[in-house]
Amino acid sequence: MPAKQQKRTRIVYIIMAQQEITKKSEWPLWEVFIRSKAGLDHKHAGSLHAADAQMAIENARDVYTRRMEGVSIWVVESKNIHASDPSEANSLYDPANDKIYRHPTFYNLPDEVKYM
Amino acid sequence: MTVHSFQEHFDSLIDREISIEPKDWMPDDYRKTLIRQISQHAHSEIVGMLPEGNWITRAPSLRRKAVLLAKVQDEAGHGLYLYSAAETLGISRDEMYDQLHSGKAKYSSIFNYPTLTWADMGAIGWLVDGAAIMNQVPLCRASYGPYARAMVRVCKEESFHQRQGFEIMLTLAKGTEIQKKMAQDAFNRWWWPSLMMFGPPDAESPNTAQSVRWRIKRLTNDELRQKFVDVTVEQAKVLGLDMPDKDLKWNEERGHYDFGAIDWEEFKNVVKGNGPCNKQRLETRKQAWEEGKWVRDAAMAHAEKRNARKKEAAKAA
Numbered sequence: 276m277p278a279k280q281q282k283r284t285r286i287v288y289i290i291m292a293q294q295e296i297t298k299k300s301e302w303p304l305w306e307v308f309i310r311s312k313a314g315l316d317h318k319h320a321g322s323l324h325a326a327d328a329q330m331a332i333e334n335a336r337d338v339y340t341r342r343m344e345g346v347s348i349w350v351v352e353s354k355n356i357h358a359s360d361p362s363e364a365n366s367l368y369d370p371a372n373d374k375i376y377r378h379p380t381f382y383n384l385p386d387e388v389k390y391m
Numbered sequence: 392m393t394v395h396s397f398q399e400h401f402d403s404l405i406d407r408e409i410s411i412e413p414k415d416w417m418p419d420d421y422r423k424t425l426i427r428q429i430s431q432h433a434h435s436e437i438v439g440m441l442p443e444g445n446w447i448t449r450a451p452s453l454r455r456k457a458v459l460l461a462k463v464q465d466e467a468g469h470g471l472y473l474y475s476a477a478e479t480l481g482i483s484r485d486e487m488y489d490q491l492h493s494g495k496a497k498y499s500s501i502f503n504y505p506t507l508t509w510a511d512m513g514a515i516g517w518l519v520d521g522a523a524i525m526n527q528v529p530l531c532r533a534s535y536g537p538y539a540r541a542m543v544r545v546c547k548e549e550s551f552h553q554r555q556g557f558e559i560m561l562t563l564a565k566g567t568e569i570q571k572k573m574a575q576d577a578f579n580r581w582w583w584p585s586l587m588m589f590g591p592p593d594a595e596s597p598n599t600a601q602s603v604r605w606r607i608k609r610l611t612n613d614e615l616r617q618k619f620v621d622v623t624v625e626q627a628k629v630l631g632l633d634m635p636d637k638d639l640k641w642n643e644e645r646g647h648y649d650f651g652a653i654d655w656e657e658f659k660n661v662v663k664g665n666g667p668c669n670k671q672r673l674e675t676r677k678q679a680w681e682e683g684k685w686v687r688d689a690a691m692a693h694a695e696k697r698n699a700r701k702k703e704a705a706k707a708a
Binding site for chain 2: 300301302304321322323324326327330337338339341342358360361362
């Protein structure tokens with residue numbers, strides 16, 4: 276390898292190593308779930324970066340509940356979320372399509388039956 | 392599925408106004424365009440804090456100070472919503488910061504103008520946030536789910552920004568002669584840059600058609616600009632201020648106001664980096680990032696140490 280090119284390759288490696296370091300210094304990503312009022316489910320609100328769970332909750336309070344949007348916060352590190360694959364949507368959800376007998380409206384009741 | 396059928400499926404989702412979500416297949420250009428558009432928007436929120444932060448310590452009353460603080464805090468929040476929406480497309484936060492700090496990514500050029508008097512806080516809220524809302528409301532229906540959801544949140548919060556700005560303008564306009572002059576001066580300086588916020592005229596915006604097709608832009612630059620002019624003229628009447636455009640005239644036939652020529656040379660120049668405050672804004676932003684490094688590193692080291700200690704304790708038990 277000619278010297279000039281060698282030098283360039285070395286520089287590229289140094290830059291790559293630096294990028295690796297920068298990436299490492301980025302705080303992990305957390306998903307934020309908020310219960311908007313007592314009695315309701317926690318709902319996904321968005322995500323944020325934080326060094327640990329406690330900081331994630333504190334940041335979530337500042338970022339997602341500045342206007343009384345919540346009474347409780349859950350945070351989960353994003354890497355721990357597992358999601359279904361959209362390309363498998365058909366095989367996952369279609370089988371439910373032809374099972375309309377699972378809904379109460381499938382059954383005809385005589386008019387005399389008022390409350391059921 | 393072949394690439395062709397992936398594309399067909401994507402197109403049909405777009406046509407049926409069904410949201411595209413992070414794990415769905417999407418064309419590379421759609422992803423790239425969205426990353427650029429969303430990160431640019433996020434950068435604008437973050438840099439947008441700087442001209443206003445300048446006035447927090449000089450707000451004329453405790454009430455105004457509390458309001459301005461809340462507004463600037465909202466902007467930080469809006470930047471964060473948008474950065475996380477962009478991250479779902481596969482770009483890291485650090486990469487986006489790098490692009491901002493190196494000048495590779497742009498932010499709204501309006502923030503490269505100086506804030507000379509307190510009335511500028513009024514004019515920014517009224518005009519700049521007003522223009523931003525005009526632009527953002529249609530994006531609440533954008534095709535990319537995380538982006539649309541972030542925009543809903545942003546729009547909900549932003550209407551207070553415009554109202555507080557209008558209130559500042561109204562107070563000044565109804566005040567002493569000097570205060571009224573101050574309001575008019577701020578209006579004069581911010582009016583044209585606000586019109587430029589909607590971007591170049593449609594004829595010079597070649598990507599508009601594709602973005603409209605993808606539903607990541609719902610109205611064209613000129614359509615939004617016209618809407619903004621029409622509503623602002625009426626608001627200026629309430630303030631009793633003069634429109635800083637001698638060519639402004641109601642056009643009966645069009646049902647809109649005609650307005651004077653925009654100085655696109657100035658716009659291009661500011662985008663290129665030659666605006667009055669480009670250098671200062673970027674320097675301030677970079678300085679904040681660099682000086683915060685030890686805090687970020689320390690927090691990470693602390694978290695790692697605590698984790699290690701927890702593991703040790705678990706092992707011992």
